[in-house]
Amino acid sequence: MGNRVAIVGIGQTYHKSNRPDVSQPEMVNEAVRAALADAQLEAKDIEASFLSNMETFEGIYLPDHGMADEIGAYMRSGLKVCTGGTSGASVVAEAFHYVAAGLFDVVMVTGFEKQDCGDTTAAITAACTPVWGKGVATGAIGEFAKQALTYMENSGSREEHAAMVRLKADRGACLNPYAHLKLGLKSIEEILASGYLVWPLRLLDFCPQSCGACALIYASESAAKKMAQKPVWIADVETVHQEPFRAGSFGDPTGLETYTQEVACERVYKRNGITDPIKDICMAELYEPSNWEELNLYERFHFCEKGEGWKLVEKGITEIEGAFPVNPSGGVIATNPIGATPTIRVAEAALQVRGDAGPHQVTRDVHTAMATALGGPNWTVLTLLKRSL
């Protein structure tokens, strides 16, 4: 393992459907300024900038070219990462590698997406090749819809359980000043009454398209000691990729596939001596595009036995005051600026470790937290954070 790396600055924009008041670089600038203020640093203190964006979702290529100067990266080192849905976590891992290797002491990681610029579902649909899925692909939502059906059939769960996840997410979002959708949902019935988008996914079962950005500042151990902000240590990162399952990118109906989530978490758990995840890790920020996916992910990250994910939410274990809180921020289903979404997972987990999450700070003391990312053909990126190493 290389040098120790800490997160010493966290900033994000308020996330919204539409931001006509700012250009794309100006929106990113807001998150950059917020992170600098949090770290009590100036732009000149940053040695390198690492960016994440789902290129072409805004209808332009190379968005980083049009914003380097405006986000304080003029003449800085750095690069942009685009790995699909996981981009915002791949960039967290990539920047970690640079600092751990000793190449830089202070760097900034910024994820962003301005989804009022285009049709995201259409852009994702265009990611399928003409050989496979042309004419049958419907963005990510069609895949998650089929997967929800499989989960229901295999686990014995009901729509009510997915609705419980949605209710929990909205409760968190309403406590999170930055969250996008704050619906004030009162009951499961309200969610079950929302119309179908792509059967069996309802309007309230899927994530929104948000405009927003999130920035993190990393410091090496020696640099972090001189800084004002409490450090949150990056204990581990893991990235696992595979090709899409030829039939259904996110849920495997064959029962034969190995899931990247399982491979990734087993590696992280082994390296960090984690034997009982929901005991040894204090909370998680999961990348759940749909409420059904959150139930799936409980199982794939071994938070419970197979087929029992829905029991965690039924028992309230993953609520803010539960024994193992998941997505107290409201999660992806409340806020989804794609290139920033996984970065927000890491940011929110770091705020929980720092104890600075405010109204949505979980009841349990958080000395260790995990942030996950999902994207592309079921790729997984994990980030493990600790208060001390």
Added chain:
Amino acid sequence: MQIQDRVEQVDDLDRYVYHGRIDIPNSYSAGTVGSHFLTELRDKKIFLGMKCEKCNVVYVPPRSTCKYCFAKMDDSWVEVADKGTLLTYTVNFAPTAAQPAESPIIYGIVQLDGATTGFVHMLGEVDLEDLRIGMRLQAVFKPERDASILAVKYFKPLK
């Protein structure tokens, strides 16, 4: 709509090339600062720049953050001239899918009087033989104008 599926056979039957297209509607926000520049250009036929007092730089088109000192420049607006100097140019003879006028197009970078930066636009009412770096130019506005840099038809030589 006619489906775009077409398959071209190359060399032998084992290799195919599929001809497709991607067609997604997009939009781009100019933002508060950019919008003010564009509406003033449309309504008053004036060019506005944003000035960083500390670095003594005038950005045209304007931006909200100084690239040198990272200062926030919200409303340090200055008006610059509709006349300027040609910094460089090129002539495009090959038509492309998305071009703002008929070919051939003379693209130029114009430094407006009072601005530190160059402004990309087109040149008109000029013979190709007369083009010179450093020549003086004057903006020509369209009679009907959108809030876009194409409210300016082109820049012509200043007599």
Added chain:
Amino acid sequence: MTQQSSQEQELIRINYGTPRPYKWATGKYIGKLYKEAKENKQLVTNRCPQCKQLLWPPIAFCGRCKVDAGEDWVVMNQRGTVVQYTYLVVPMWDPHYGEKFANPYPTATIKLDDGAYLVSRLQEQDPEKLKVGMRVEAVWKEEGRGTGMGDVLYFRTIEE
């Protein structure tokens, strides 16, 4: 290009859309699938010489065994079973056609009897009649354009 403006301070948004043409070379293995689909209305694929699994779609390399896949070709049975399905309720933008999805056909993940999984449209349009486990069979477009799976019109429900 058109523009929209919002109130108070007028905020400018430029709307634009330029269809981007592209060419997609299928390569030799997918090319064979295309050819067989167009000329013989058959679904073919190859088999890994090591693990002997069907590599659907046909591919040059087995990702699991990390060996060259070779030319062990199989003509697949076109009957299968629905294992997942969904249907659009709200029409979405289809980037390949530049218009809202005019997709009245539910789509499904189908397990062919040979074991390969594929996604295609279903003939059955009544959501009440869709179910996991229903038996289906490929129906081909009369005039295949040589677009591989795109030459399959849909899978029709069959009684056995």
